[in-house]
Amino acid sequence: MEFVFDGHNDVLLRLWRNMRNGADPLAEFAMGTREGHIDGPRAKAGGLAGGLCAIYIPSGDLILKEPDANGHYHTPLASPLERAPSLDIAIEKLALAHRLDKAGAWRICRSTDEIRRAMEDGIFAAVVHMEGCEALDADLAALEVFYAAGLRSLGPVWSRNNAFGHGVPFAFPxxxxxxxxxxxxxxxxxxxxxxxxxxxxxxxxxxxxxxxVAKTSDAPLIASHSNVHALTAVARNLTDRQMDAIRERQGIVGLNYAVTMLRPDARDDANTSLDLMVRHIDYMVERMGIDCVALGSDFDGATVPHDIADAAGNQKLVAALKYAGYASDDLAKLCRENWLRVLSKTWHEPR
Incomplete structure (x- = not known):
């Protein structure tokens, strides 16, 4: 089995929503459920050894547009969120992550050494990520607090605008x-x-x-869950020029399993071949090199191919990549080592 460290998931969103409806998130993750994509048992079954777990604030007014007769759609950006309720939700999700850690359901990791130790111990290695920074203040005081509590990754925006920047809509083409x-x-x-x-x-x-970001930051450029715009022309996917910049900065792109970002027609149809996933990987490897490509499933945040279905199906993608000609060393890089390299450099770890 090829162990996978995944660049993006929304399991905290699912657990948080269910907790608000009276469910026990610790039991749901540790004992397993048929809902969603990730829990402890399914992660172990599919070799999902860890990943970046998003603190995401939902946008209640976002309703994805149906495609027109040509298959085209354009969903307007979600409305900006107020900071105070966003901060409350972010704290609730961070507290949930720590409850899972304290119970031994997963382990919050702040370094790549900690990620590797969690993998060796057979415990899910969770890196706290913030997807959209509506919870942060202008003075960035909250950033210091979140960092102290384990935050090691963030996206300034989700697909809406906020005080820090502007997001892309869900649109095709x-x-x-x-x-x-x-x-x-x-x-x-x-x-x-x-x-x-x-x-x-x-x-x-x-x-x-x-x-x-590219002109301001000295760190590797990271797109945790994005695909190839030349293959699927949704606004969320990356152009060749963007991928060239990621290659030059020795950054990384994590393959998003979302079918809308894999299919040439961008339809939300789980009847999507694994061949399309391999095709996006092939394109990115050819454009950026094997060291800049990884996995970023978007589990619990998107419709994924039915052949994958959930975290337990990860090894089906590994098998498809192996069948496509990727050797053992390449698979190790795609599945985990590239992420650990980029995170180590970004986190200022000694070499």
């Missing part, structure tokens, strides 16, 4: 050049993350914001 980039506060946030050793995720930001 559409360029990621969909609006302005970072705000003045966004530039300050990027500089603070570089100083502190917090990874900056570009998965939902506009192309202008991508280049704003």
């Amino acid at each position: 559409m360029s990621p050049d969909a609006g302005p980039g970072l705000t003045d506060l966004g530039f300050e946030l990027v500089r603070a993350c570089d100083r502190m050793g917090i990874a900056i995720d570009l998965a939902h930001i506009t192309e202008k914001g991508f280049w704003d």
Whole structure:
């Protein structure tokens, strides 16, 4: 079995929602459930040894548009969120992550050494990520507190605008050049993350914001759960020029399992072949090299191919990649080693 460290999941969102409805999140993760994509038993069955677990604040007003007769759609950006309720939700999810850690259901990791030790111990290695920074204040005082509590990665925006920058809509076909980039506060946030050793995720930001980060940050460029725009022309996917910049900075792109970001027609149809996943991987490897490509499933946040189904199906993708000609060393890089390399450099770890 090839162990996988995954670049993005929304398991905290699912557990938090169920907790608010009276469920026990510790039992749901530790004992397993048929709901969603990730829990302890299914992660073990599929070799999912850990990943970046998102603190995401839901947008209640976002309703994805249905495709028109040509298969095209354009969902307007979700409305901006107020900070105070966003902070409350972020704290609730962070507290949930720590409850899972305290119960031994997973282990919050702050270094790549801790990730490797958790893998060796057979415990899910959770890295706390913030997807959209609506919970942060202009002075970035909350960033210091979240960092002390384990935050090691963040995306300045989700697919909505906030005080730090602008996000891309869910739209097809559409360029990621969909609006302005970072705000003045966004530039300050990027500089603070570089100083502190917090990874900056570009998965939902506009192309202008991508280049704003690239010119401001010295860290590897990271798109944790994105695919190839030339193959699937959704606004969330990366252009060749963006991938060239990621290669030059020795960064990383995590393959998003979302079928809308894999299929040439961008339809939300789980009847999607694993061959399309391999095709996106092949394209990225050819464009950026094997060292800059990894996995970023978006489990619990998207529709994934039915052949994968959930975390237990991860090894089906590994098998498809092996069948496509990827050798053992390449599979190790795609599944975990590339993520650990990029995180180690971003987190200022000694070599």
